[in-house]
Amino acid sequence: MSTKTYTLHTARSKNNCPNCFGTDGLEFTFFQDEIETLFYKKPVKQIEEKLYCHTCTTIIYPVNWTEDIERVYEYNKKIAETNKHNLQVKPLFYIVLIAAIILIALSIYFLMNAL
Template identity: 40%
Template sequence: MAKEKLVVIKEATMNNNCPECFNQDLKLTFFQKHTYGSLFHKTTGELSHKLVCNTCHTTIYPVSWTEDIERMFSYYQKTAVPADKSSRPTFLFYILMLVSTAVVAGVVYLVMARTY
């Protein structure tokens, strides 16, 4: 079973007013999804975000955003550059490939030895 992890790619503090408590202490965080399996580690192109007020500790959802928050969000979204999508094999993958190659070579050797 692959594990999923959200890796922070950009954090920004915003001086906009919180829609809940009206203080000017917001934190915007962008995440990129990574999956870790037993044979491969994959970096996906999926991005997500979270906007939290540091004063009242509430998550501010896009429904309650003001125009100023949306404007700042679109700016920071352009500056958040995710890592490229990739897939890397793990050490277990290399071990399995080495063992399977050795087994195939051994079987071919035994078949060739019997024919002569």
């Protein structure tokens, strides 16, 4: 089982940075993990976000966000499209499923002929 992280949405903001007070360096990034096994791929429901200031090169944590940053965050969170939460089945799953159906059908056939 492996996990991959995908970037869903990235947006620049013109708000003031709480650390350096720069107005052109804030960037929101929204991430989503995807779990991949031999049989399927499925995105995780939880979306992670990060606010980074390119001017002072620091991550701004939600404790330091202002009301303006909160508003921009809520707007961008709505824009960030999540990956579909459905299961993507791989070809190996279908091979195993067909082999199991054939095995069950053969065992029923031989049991019926044995009686």
